[in-house]
Amino acid sequence: MENLQRVVELMETELVSIVMPTYNRGNVIEKAIDSVINQTYSNWELFIVDDASLDNTKEVVSNYINEDSRIQFISNTINKGANACRNQGAAIAHGEYIAFIDSDNQWYPDKLLKQVEVLNTNSSNTDFVYSKEKVINEESIKIIPQKAYSPEELMRILPHKNVVDTSTVMITKTCFNLVGGFDEMMPRLQDWELFFRTVVVYGYKGVCINEVLNTNILQENSISKDDKKYVDAIFYMLKKHNSYFSDADLISQIINSTIGEEEYLLLRVREVYSNDLSVMASILEKVIYTLQNKQRQFELLYRWQLKDKNEFYKEIKNKDIAIYGLGKWGELLYRDLKGLSAHVVFGIDREAEQFHDLPVKTACTDFFDIEVIIISVIDGASEIEKMLRPKCTGEILLLEDLIKTKK
Numbered sequence: 244m245e246n247l248q249r250v251v252e253l254m255e256t257e258l259v260s261i262v263m264p265t266y267n268r269g270n271v272i273e274k275a276i277d278s279v280i281n282q283t284y285s286n287w288e289l290f291i292v293d294d295a296s297l298d299n300t301k302e303v304v305s306n307y308i309n310e311d312s313r314i315q316f317i318s319n320t321i322n323k324g325a326n327a328c329r330n331q332g333a334a335i336a337h338g339e340y341i342a343f344i345d346s347d348n349q350w351y352p353d354k355l356l357k358q359v360e361v362l363n364t365n366s367s368n369t370d371f372v373y374s375k376e377k378v379i380n381e382e383s384i385k386i387i388p389q390k391a392y393s394p395e396e397l398m399r400i401l402p403h404k405n406v407v408d409t410s411t412v413m414i415t416k417t418c419f420n421l422v423g424g425f426d427e428m429m430p431r432l433q434d435w436e437l438f439f440r441t442v443v444v445y446g447y448k449g450v451c452i453n454e455v456l457n458t459n460i461l462q463e464n465s466i467s468k469d470d471k472k473y474v475d476a477i478f479y480m481l482k483k484h485n486s487y488f489s490d491a492d493l494i495s496q497i498i499n500s501t502i503g504e505e506e507y508l509l510l511r512v513r514e515v516y517s518n519d520l521s522v523m524a525s526i527l528e529k530v531i532y533t534l535q536n537k538q539r540q541f542e543l544l545y546r547w548q549l550k551d552k553n554e555f556y557k558e559i560k561n562k563d564i565a566i567y568g569l570g571k572w573g574e575l576l577y578r579d580l581k582g583l584s585a586h587v588v589f590g591i592d593r594e595a596e597q598f599h600d601l602p603v604k605t606a607c608t609d610f611f612d613i614e615v616i617i618i619s620v621i622d623g624a625s626e627i628e629k630m631l632r633p634k635c636t637g638e639i640l641l642l643e644d645l646i647k648t649k650k
Contacts, residue, residue, distance in 0.1 A: 256363065257340050259287040259355055259413065262332030264325045265346035269299040271460070272346040276307050276314070279344065284355035289314045290332035291346075295322045326425035326433050329409075333424060339416050347460055348410040354456040358413040361450055370447035371414035371438075373407045374456035377596065382574055384597035391453035398442050402487050405435035407449065411457045412438075418447050429479060430472040436480055443487055540621055544575075547646045552579055555645070559638075560585040565613045567591040567606075567627060568620035569598045572642060576619045577601075588613060610635040617642055 261279060265272055272291075279289055291304055293316065307314050317331065325345075333341050340362060344350060354374070361372045378385045388406035400406060412434075422441045429436050441447045481488055560583050566573050569592040577599065580587050590598045591606055606627075610616060614637045618624045624641045631639055 257286065257359055258338035259284070259340045259342055259359065260333070260336030260338035260416070261287055261289045261342045261344060262329050262336070263289060263291045263344050263346055264294060264328030264332070265291060265296065265300055266294040266322065266325070267296045267298045267300065268346040269296070269303045272300060272303055274349050275344060275346045276304070278349040278351075280307075280311065281352050282350065282355045283352050284359055287313060287342075287355060288337060290317060290335065291315070292317045292328035292332045293319060294324065294328050295319045324427060326427045326429060329433075330424045330427065333416070333419060336416060340413050341416050341419055342413045343409045344457075345410050345459075349458045349460070350410075351454075351456045351458075355413070357452055357454070357456065361452065362413065362415065365450065368448055369450045370418040371412055371441065371449045372452060373411045373413075373449060374452040374454055376408050376411050376457040376459050377455050378459045378461065380461045382599065383569055383595045385594040386455060386596050387594065388451070389593060391451040394442075394448045394450065397449055397451070401435075401439045401443055405432065405438070407434055407438040408457070408459065409434040409437075410459060414441075421445070422447070426483075429476055431476040432473070432480070436476075436483075439480070439484065439487075444484065536622070543621065543643060543646050547575075550646070552583060556580065556583055556585060559615050559617075559640070562586065562614040563588045563612075565589050565591055565604075565610060565616045566601075567616055567618045567631070569595045569603065570619070572621060573598075573619040576617060576642060591616070606630065606634075608634070610637070613637050615640060617645075 263272075263275060263279075268275075276289070276291070279287070291314065293300055293304070295318075301316070301318065304314075304316050308316055317335075319328070319331075323331075329343055340359065342355065342358070358372045358374070362369055375386055375388060375391070378387050387408070392400060392406060397406070418441065422437070422445050424437075425433050426436050426440075438449065442449055556579070560580065564580065564585060564587050566576055566580075566587060567590075569577075569590045573590065573592075577587060577590075587601060590601045590603045591608075591610075592598070592603055593605060595603045597603055604610075610631070611634070613635065616631060616635055616637065616639045618627050618631075618639065619642045620627060621643055624643060628639050628641065
């Protein structure tokens with residue numbers, strides 16, 4: 244009843260203009276549109292901007308247009324990119340509030356209601372509102388960001404990483420227009436650049452709702468899996484907002500996310516910083532350190548794959564096991580243990596909510612009921628062991644030690 248009353252109070256106030264860019268998403272776009280239609284806040288308009296799709300997207304969307312006058316379809320004859328499509332939709336928005344949703348995402352039913360409420364209540368000191376989201380891929384489910392940042396924390400963290408996803412945002416049209424909308428030259432990380440510019444460069448305020456209000460299902464052909472575009476986007480940000488960034492820190496982020504693209508990265512470093520040898524030396528030093536660390540990890544992986552699995556795990560496979568760290572090493576460890584029918588009870592991770600069929604706990608929990616915790620993280624494993632020791636009476640094993648000592 245209380246929720247219904249809030250809906251009624253807000254119903255006749257702000258129109259929310261929603262922009263959904265799409266390209267060849269005829270197989271998933273229905274769920275995205277349904278999540279808009281199912282919003283408890285109904286005073287909205289939806290612009291679906293099709294970027295010259297080659298599949299059946301237009302046919303799928305036409306069924307909705309015929310049934311709901313709030314939905315409009317704009318079809319591009321040439322492919323312009325998602326940023327251009329978002330700007331295209333925002334340019335014809337009638338509402339004072341603008342929200343964006345990618346065509347492979349799904350909103351929770353109260354997403355618009357809760358965000359309109361925040362903007363209406365804090366209109367004098369809030370320019371956009373965003374939320375946490377559930378990110379789903381083949382291996383895991385993660386909640387991002389891990390915490391709800393205050394506006395001051397957001398300003399400090401955005402120069403180092405992105406924590407605002409476009410599909411979680413509602414922004415005032417005034418703010419969006421004043422900062423210039425999405426940069427159509429950005430090949431990836433479009434949301435990071437926009438909200439970095441909005442918060443750090445222009446000083447506008449963003450508020451985070453401490454709830455998951457969006458589901459982001461990563462598609463196999465998603466642009467977010469293109470490492471070269473990731474590298475290009477970082478360098479574009481460096482050149483555009485150079486005075487706000489630590490070059491070496493950003494380059495380190497690139498390397499950690501682009502295994503196999505090191506040669507391309509080094510070419511871009513030389514291209515961008517050929518006239519500034521001190522910066523280039525600092526970056527290359529960081530590159531060398533990171534590559535040496537990767538070489539160490541590849542050597543560990545090589546030694547691990549040569550092990551006899553039954554012998555390697557024989558002392559622990561019949562015990563209750565938890566895996567700390569559900570990244571690439573955690574994935575390999577989990578597959579090994581499952582292949583031996585070992586009893587893996589749960590995972591421990593800061594970000595993941597679900598990992599395959601395992602429940603996931605955070606490191607804040609006590610683990611007195613578990614017999615073995617295997618720390619799959621390679622860097623910083625000793626510090627993690629010290630942190631876990633007061634919380635666990637069972638064995639705590641480091642995967643790296645197992646690889647080095649077991650025959």
